[in-house]
Amino acid sequence: MFTKFKKQYKSIFLDQSSPPFYLKDKVNIILSPSLYWVKKVSLPVKYVRDVKKLLPSLFEDTLPEGNYSYGAYKSGDEFFIFAYLDKLILDTMAKKKIAPSSIANVYFAQSELSHLQGAAKINASQSIYIKDEILLLVPTAWVQESADLDISELIPTKHSVTLAQFGHIVDSKILKKIAVIMVVILLLTATEYVITAQKLAQITELKDALFAKYDLKSTMIQNKSILKKYDSIHSKQMKLRTSISYILALKLNPAEQLSQLSYKNNILKAEFSGVVKGKESRISELLKTKEVDFKSSFKDNSWQVEISI
Numbered sequence: 001m002f003t004k005f006k007k008q009y010k011s012i013f014l015d016q017s018s019p020p021f022y023l024k025d026k027v028n029i030i031l032s033p034s035l036y037w038v039k040k041v042s043l044p045v046k047y048v049r050d051v052k053k054l055l056p057s058l059f060e061d062t063l064p065e066g067n068y069s070y071g072a073y074k075s076g077d078e079f080f081i082f083a084y085l086d087k088l089i090l091d092t093m094a095k096k097k098i099a100p101s102s103i104a105n106v107y108f109a110q111s112e113l114s115h116l117q118g119a120a121k122i123n124a125s126q127s128i129y130i131k132d133e134i135l136l137l138v139p140t141a142w143v144q145e146s147a148d149l150d151i152s153e154l155i156p157t158k159h160s161v162t163l164a165q166f167g168h169i170v171d172s173k174i175l176k177k178i179a180v181i182m183v184v185i186l187l188l189t190a191t192e193y194v195i196t197a198q199k200l201a202q203i204t205e206l207k208d209a210l211f212a213k214y215d216l217k218s219t220m221i222q223n224k225s226i227l228k229k230y231d232s233i234h235s236k237q238m239k240l241r242t243s244i245s246y247i248l249a250l251k252l253n254p255a256e257q258l259s260q261l262s263y264k265n266n267i268l269k270a271e272f273s274g275v276v277k278g279k280e281s282r283i284s285e286l287l288k289t290k291e292v293d294f295k296s297s298f299k300d301n302s303w304q305v306e307i308s309i
Helices: 048-052 086-095 164-169 172-188 188-211 220-248 281-289
Strands: 010-014 027-031 037-041 069-075 077-083 104-107 119-121 126-131 133-139 147-150 255-266 267-273 294-298 302-308
Touching: 037 133, 037 164, 048 069, 048 077, 077 086, 147 255, 220 255
Parallel strands: 010 027, 027 104, 119 147
Antiparallel strands: 037 077, 069 077, 119 126, 126 133, 255 267, 267 302, 294 302
16 A cells, blocks of 8 residues: 555766766656755754744855755754755756656755765766765865765665745646645744744854854854864874873883983984894883884984874
């Protein structure tokens, strides 16, 4: 009875640079990042239905001129929100010879390829990869390694996309019924809209107060860049501190001595005098037990150890 709902369709990746498709069977369309805008946000709301009312405001001042549709889904405690132009997607499908009758479902690549490992080519010059949980479309020259994208075994999520202008393939009577239902819903949710607008104002006020209190930059991109910089400095300092403590804690034989310890150009160098060539393995093993990655060599009657920080 429900067999048709379980049918699995082949998936194809649709980008504005894709070659034409000549399809015989229905397929799932995976939309390239070039066909939508996406953000990951944290909001003091619990349900996707509450987020959807905020979407136009959350994308305000970030989108080019156009008539946008919006979508969202929840992932953990955060939301992925989307803005897209129905006409752009539909026109791209038409240019690529994809008939409406050949479409089973439409999905954002963000939701379907969220577990992508490494970079994947979508054409000769462009690749996609995950950065901070966002699927990005970049020139292939920007990534070190990039294999061809393979979605032959892809199992779609439940996050399909509704294209508003698919209405031209729906019976006009159904569209009229939908319009009546939408009017009723709008009337019933008028009060809720006012409450949501108040919540949005509160969120903006809290954000401004937080930024002012901690003397943060005006945009999250700037603040994340600063955080990344200091995280890197902290990580190096902790590694340097730990490495020095391992060096100083080494148990040396009476004839062995740490003669010099220096740090330059991200290299911690330790020089040991009195270490007999061929018998330095004891100290090496002590460092290896601490999982210290190092290089060593004998030079000028001393044994030198170098640790990259």
